[in-house]
Amino acid sequence: MSNLVLTETFLAVQGEGMFTGTPSFFLRTAGCSVKCPACDTIYSWAKERPEGLASGQYVRVPSEDIVIRIVESALKYVVVTGGEPAEQADEMLDVLSHEALRGRYFTIETSGNVEFDPVPYTLLSISPKMTGMMRRDLPLDRYDHLRGMIDSSFKAGRLVQLKYVVKDERDYFEAKDLTLRVVPEQWRSRIHIVFQPNNDAYRDGISQGENLANYCQNLKALSSMFIQDQCAGGTWDRFPHTRLMVQQHWLSHGME
Ligand code: SF4
Numbered sequence: 639m640s641n642l643v644l645t646e647t648f649l650a651v652q653g654e655g656m657f658t659g660t661p662s663f664f665l666r667t668a669g670c671s672v673k674c675p676a677c678d679t680i681y682s683w684a685k686e687r688p689e690g691l692a693s694g695q696y697v698r699v700p701s702e703d704i705v706i707r708i709v710e711s712a713l714k715y716v717v718v719t720g721g722e723p724a725e726q727a728d729e730m731l732d733v734l735s736h737e738a739l740r741g742r743y744f745t746i747e748t749s750g751n752v753e754f755d756p757v758p759y760t761l762l763s764i765s766p767k768m769t770g771m772m773r774r775d776l777p778l779d780r781y782d783h784l785r786g787m788i789d790s791s792f793k794a795g796r797l798v799q800l801k802y803v804v805k806d807e808r809d810y811f812e813a814k815d816l817t818l819r820v821v822p823e824q825w826r827s828r829i830h831i832v833f834q835p836n837n838d839a840y841r842d843g844i845s846q847g848e849n850l851a852n853y854c855q856n857l858k859a860l861s862s863m864f865i866q867d868q869c870a871g872g873t874w875d876r877f878p879h880t881r882l883m884v885q886q887h888w889l890s891h892g893m894e
Contacts (some may be wrong), residue, residue, distance in 0.1 A: 639700050639702055639731045639732070640700075640701050640728065640729040641698040641699060641700055641701070641729065642665070642667065642698070642701060642704060642726055642729040642730065642732075642733060643667065643668040643669060643697075643698050643699075643726065643729075644665060644666060644667055644668055644697060644698075644699050644704075645666040645667065645668045645679075645681065645682045645720075645721060646664075646666045647663070647664060647665050647666070647704070647707060647732065648664050648666075649661070649662070649663055649664070649713065650662060650664055651886070651887070651890075652715060652717060652745075652881065652887075652888060653885050653886035653887025653888065653889075653890070654801065654832070654834060654885045654886065654887065655714060655745075655761075655763055655799050655801055655830070655832050655883075656761065656797070656799055656830045656832070657717075657743070657745060657761065658883065659741060659886070660714075660715040660743075661713055662713060662715040662717045662745075662866075663707070663708050663713045663715070663717070664716075664717045665704065665710045665717070665718045665719070665723075665733075666679075666682060666719050666720060666721060667682070667719070667721040667722070667723045667725070667726050667730075668682055668720075668721050668722045669682070669684065669720070669721050669722065669726065670682060670683045670720055670721045670722040670749075671725065671752070671753065672681070672722055672723065672749050672751045674749070676767070679720070680875055682720055682721035683721070684699055685700050688814050693816045698839075699764050701729060701732040701733045701736070702757055703737045704733050705733060705738050705739060706816065708733075708739060708742070709739070714741070714742050714743060715745070716734075716739070716742050716743070716744050716745070717740070717741045717744075717745045717747065718730060718734075718744065718745065718746050718747065718759075719747040719809065720747065720748075720753035721773045721805065722749055722751070722752050723747065723748060724746075724748045724749075724752035724753070724754035724772060725752055725754075727754035727755055727864050730746070731755075731758075732753070733743065734758050735758050736844060743760040743761070743787070744758070744759040744760050744761070745759065745760065745761040745762075745763050745778065746759045746761070746762055746763065747765065748762070748763070748764055749764075749765055749766070749767065749771075750764040750765070750766050750780075750783070750787060751780070751783075752764045752803055753787075759795065759796060760796065760797060761797040761798070761799065762787070762791045762796055762797070762798045762799070762803065763786075763798075763799050763801055764784065764787065764788070764798070764799070764800050765800075765801045765802070765803070766784065766802065766813075766816055766820075767778075767799065768802070768803075768804065768805075768809040768812050768813065769894065781819045781820055784820040785818075785819070785820045785821075787844050788820060788821055788822065788825060788829065789822050789825070789891070790802075792824075792825045792828065792829075797830070798825070798828075798829050798830070799829065799830035799831070800813075800817060800820075800829065800830070800831050800832070801823070801831055801834065801836075802831075802832065802833050802834065803836050803885075804834070804836060804860065805834055805835070805836035805856065806859075807863060809836075810833065810860065810863060810864075810867075813833070814867075814873055817827065817873070817875060817877065818821065819829060821877075826877050827876070827877075827878055827879075828878045829875050829877065829879065830879040830880075831874075831879065831880040831881070832880075832881055832882075832883055833860065833880075833881070833882045833883070834882075834883055834884065834885050835853060835857045835860050835883070835884070836856060837849060837852075837853045837856075837888055838852055838853075849882065853888075857884065860882060861882060864882045868880075
């Protein structure tokens with residue numbers, strides 16, 4: 639029996655992507671070597687509990703105990719997020735392949751920067767960071783790696799989504815370019831592409847009201863650029879499941 643190092647587990651309504659609105663059991667793994675400069679969950683980077691974090695968090699939990707928690711929640715959707723869950727792939731496999739969890743829908747959320755062997759998930763949700771949001775010294779060949787990950791997931795019969803948080807036109811077109819480079823031709827009609835406006839919830843010195851107003855402005859700007867780009871035809875004709883969405887969880891919890 640293995641131990642998964644977790645930052646926390648919690649119950650919430652999935653707030654983003656193709657399973658938006660589903661009541662879900664979340665497992666937030668601890669540890670992330672990717673260390674994006676704009677990370678909104680820095681507390682999940684370490685694998686040991688940083689000073690000041692509540693004592694119920696940051697624990698090594700036997701996989702059997704995690705399975706029991708999920709079963710007791712009675713929820714059908716399970717989301718493994720991080721941190722970077724791909725850094726604990728073997729431990730994750732022990733949980734997700736457990737007999738007691740048959741019939742559940744598993745989402746693995748990953749930055750796409752860490753290689754990992756396939757685990758029995760339903761949806762692979764990849765969130766590539768835009769240039770301004772990621773470190774420049776990451777070792778992997780980003781494009782080859784992502785292309786391989788998407789291809790093998792579809793071949794294994796999984797769902798795949800690419801989820802982008804964009805703050806401006808430059809990010810949007812970078813995401814578009816990245817999509818074209820990493821999604822093999824035969825999977826373009828099947829992959830889900832999700833754009834979400836950036837929010838400044840973790841920026842110092844910004845009030846909630848200001849942040850919400852900025853968010854609405856970002857959404858408005860992105861909506862108009864998105865519709866114009868769609869009407870112009872081209873790229874997204876080949877990607878029919880491309881949508882602009884808000885991060886619902888941020889609107890319901892981030893503004894508390
Ligand atoms: Fe943060 Fe995710 Fe980037 Fe890791 S991959 S640093 S958890 S945003």
